[in-house]
Amino acid sequence: xxxxxxxxxxxxxxxxxxxxxxxxxxxxxxxxxxxxxxxxxxxxxxxxxxxxxxxxxxxxxxxxxxxxxxxxxxxxxxxxxxxxxxxxxxxxxxxxxxxxxxxxxxxxxxxxxxxxxxxxxxxxxxxxxxxxxxxxxxxxxxxxxxxxxxxxxxxxxxxxxxxxxxxxxxxxxxxxxxxxxxxxxxxxxxxxxxxxxxxxxxxxxxxxxxxxxxxxxxxxxxxxxxxxxxxxxxxxxxxxxxxxxxxxxxxxxxxxxxxxxxxxxxxxxxxxxxxxxxxxxxxxxxxxxxxxxxxxxxxxxxxxxxxxxxxxxxxxxxxxxxxxxxxxxxxxxxxxxxxxxxxxxxxxxxxxxxxxxxxxxxxxxxxxxxxxxxxxxxxxxxxxxxxxxx
Numbered sequence: 001x002x003x004x005x006x007x008x009x010x011x012x013x014x015x016x017x018x019x020x021x022x023x024x025x026x027x028x029x030x031x032x033x034x035x036x037x038x039x040x041x042x043x044x045x046x047x048x049x050x051x052x053x054x055x056x057x058x059x060x061x062x063x064x065x066x067x068x069x070x071x072x073x074x075x076x077x078x079x080x081x082x083x084x085x086x087x088x089x090x091x092x093x094x095x096x097x098x099x100x101x102x103x104x105x106x107x108x109x110x111x112x113x114x115x116x117x118x119x120x121x122x123x124x125x126x127x128x129x130x131x132x133x134x135x136x137x138x139x140x141x142x143x144x145x146x147x148x149x150x151x152x153x154x155x156x157x158x159x160x161x162x163x164x165x166x167x168x169x170x171x172x173x174x175x176x177x178x179x180x181x182x183x184x185x186x187x188x189x190x191x192x193x194x195x196x197x198x199x200x201x202x203x204x205x206x207x208x209x210x211x212x213x214x215x216x217x218x219x220x221x222x223x224x225x226x227x228x229x230x231x232x233x234x235x236x237x238x239x240x241x242x243x244x245x246x247x248x249x250x251x252x253x254x255x256x257x258x259x260x261x262x263x264x265x266x267x268x269x270x271x272x273x274x275x276x277x278x279x280x281x282x283x284x285x286x287x288x289x290x291x292x293x294x295x296x297x298x299x300x301x302x303x304x305x306x307x308x309x310x311x312x313x314x315x316x317x318x319x320x321x322x323x324x325x326x327x328x329x330x331x332x333x334x335x336x337x338x339x340x341x342x343x344x345x346x347x348x349x350x351x352x353x354x355x356x357x358x359x360x361x362x363x364x365x366x367x368x369x370x371x372x373x374x375x376x377x378x379x380x381x382x383x384x385x386x387x388x389x390x
Contacts, residue, residue, distance in 0.1 A: 034203040034246055036081055037088070039164060042095035044088045048075045049204060053245040062096075064089045064113045071120040071127075074236065078205020079279045079315050080167050083126035086117040087134065087160040094157060100149040107138050110156055123288055123329045123356045124279040125317045134159060167207035170312045170371035171214045178215030178310055178369040182273050183224055186306055192226035193219055193272040196265065199233045199290035200242035201277035201310065212275040212310040213246065215369060220252050226272075228254040229265055233290060235336045235353065259292050263299040273366055274300045278311035281368060285361030285377020286323030287311075291354055297363035306366030309359075313370050318381050323358035331355050 038045040038058060045058040050073070059075070061067050067089025070076050076085045090113050100106035114131035121127070134156060141147040141155065182193055195216055202213030209217060219225035228247060233239035240256055247254040257265055265271065274296055280288040287293070287309050300307040320326065333351035338344060345351070361377035368375050375383045 034249055035208060036076060036078075036204045037084060037164070037207060039088055039161070042092060044085070044092050046070055046076045046085055047204070049077060049242060050075055052204075052241050061085065061089050062092060064093050064117060067092075068117055068120045071117075077238070078200065079124035079126040079277075080171075080206040080211070080312060081204075082121060082124050083130040083314070084160075084163050084167060084207055086120070086127050087130050087163060090114065090117070091157050091160045094153050100153070103142060103147055103149050103152060106149045106152055107142055110138055110152075111135050121329055121355075122327045124315075126279075126312075126314050129314050129317070130163065164207045167312070168209055170314075171206055171209040171211060172218075173371040174211050174310050174312065174369050175209060175214035175216075175218035177371075177374050178212075178275065178308060179218035179222060179224065181367065181369070181374040182215070182219065182275075182306075182308075183222075186272055187224065192224050194227050194229070194270060195219070195225070196229045196231075196262065196271045196274045196296070196305075197243065198231045198239065198274075198276045198293055198296055200238040200246070202243060202246040204242050204246060205277065210246075211312065211369075212277045212308075213243065215275050215308070215310050216252065217250070220250075225252070227269075228252060229257055229269060229271065230254060231257055231259050231262060231292065231296075233292060234259050238290065262296055263303075266299055266303040266305055271300075271303075271305050273306045273308060275308045275310055275366075275369075278309045278315050278368075279356060280320075280326055281309065281311055281316045281380070282320040282323055282326065283318045283381045284322050285364055285368060285380050286326075287359045287361070287364065287368075288323065288326045288328070288356045289359065291357050294357040294359045294363075297359045301363055301365060307359075307364055308366035308369055308374075309364050310369040313372060313384055316370070316380065316384060318384065323360065326356075326358055328358070329355045 036047045044061045046061060048057050048059050051057050061070060067086055071082050114134055118128050118131050141152050187193055197212050202210035216228055230243045231239045244256050276289055276293050278287045278289050297307045331353045333353050336351040336353050364377050368377055368380050
């Protein structure tokens with residue numbers, strides 16, 4: 001049988017050159033995380049993730065409408081990043097629009113824009129949480145006789161800008177707590193972990209560092225990571241396009257697998273833990289995340305592998321008692337039947353395309369990792385309330 005000669009395609013050459021250029025632009029190892037959001041003094045740019053991994057291109061967001069469109073089309077995605085981009089798109093408009101004469105005018109403007117941003121992708125709770133929090137601030141300021149239109153504007157701008165810094169801090173704490181929990185409960189002192197993850201939960205889905213991928217980064221930084229297995233995450237391929245991009249970029253040892261390989265990988269590859277992100281965690285611990293998460297949790301429980309959800313407290317919706325109340329976004333069927341304008345399914349076939357599924361709390365056997373600690377699903381609501389009161 002003739003030997004097959006491996007050749008470098010144009011894509012591979014471009015990809016390696018791109019990664020090399022981006023690494024050279026970083027000043028130190030501590031700043032080597034990719035970034036999906038660039039913001040400076042009222043100018044907002046996002047990395048168009050629809051073009052990755054072949055093209056790294058930032059585009060400017062000049063209005064709330066453009067922010068909404070970028071979220072809806074998934075140019076930016078990941079629950080934390082959606083909220084940050086949404087709120088910063090409001091800042092962009094506030095910076096550019098004509099001054100408001102009355103406080104009630106700017107209050108109505110802000111609240112109306114926030115309500116609109118919530119409609120872009122309803123399953124991820126972070127945008128709704130941020131909109132609710134900023135709306136409460138606006139309403140509180142309205143009751144203060146000393147509030148002016150300008151002071152309200154500056155306060156909302158400051159709150160939105162602070163979201164960028166807070167998200168990175170929270171993500172580093174998530175990484176720290178998650179890595180420590182895995183090492184303490186499932187690793188021998190001298191052993192290393194093999195982690196299976198789903199979708200994209202890293203710097204491209206947040207302001208930086210990441211949630212589930214933040215846990216992986218923390219394990220790698222402490223030399224307690226052996227290998228990562230990431231799913232391709234059909235139909236939008238966030239795993240193969242984005243997570244693998246981040247893992248290669250940061251030289252974290254990793255292997256890409258198809259979604260249908262997860263059960264066999266758990267058995268054959270001796271997976272230590274499964275760590276995924278979340279778009280909404282409700283009061284009893286039920287968790288909405290990228291479609292395919294539910295089946296990972298079922299397979300993990302069968303194989304007696306701890307299953308973790310990593311998410312900031314802003315992704316926790318304690319107003320819902322269980323996952324039955326979560327609205328599941330359904331996206332166009334063409335995302336299943338086409339790939340980059342190329343038809344991959346029989347013409348005329350029906351397709352069902354829910355973007356998320358809900359994992360029952362009893363399948364989250366490792367715990368829910370937040371910036372405040374790692375909690376069992378049954379204790380999440382009480383623990384978060386106590387931590388907020390401290």
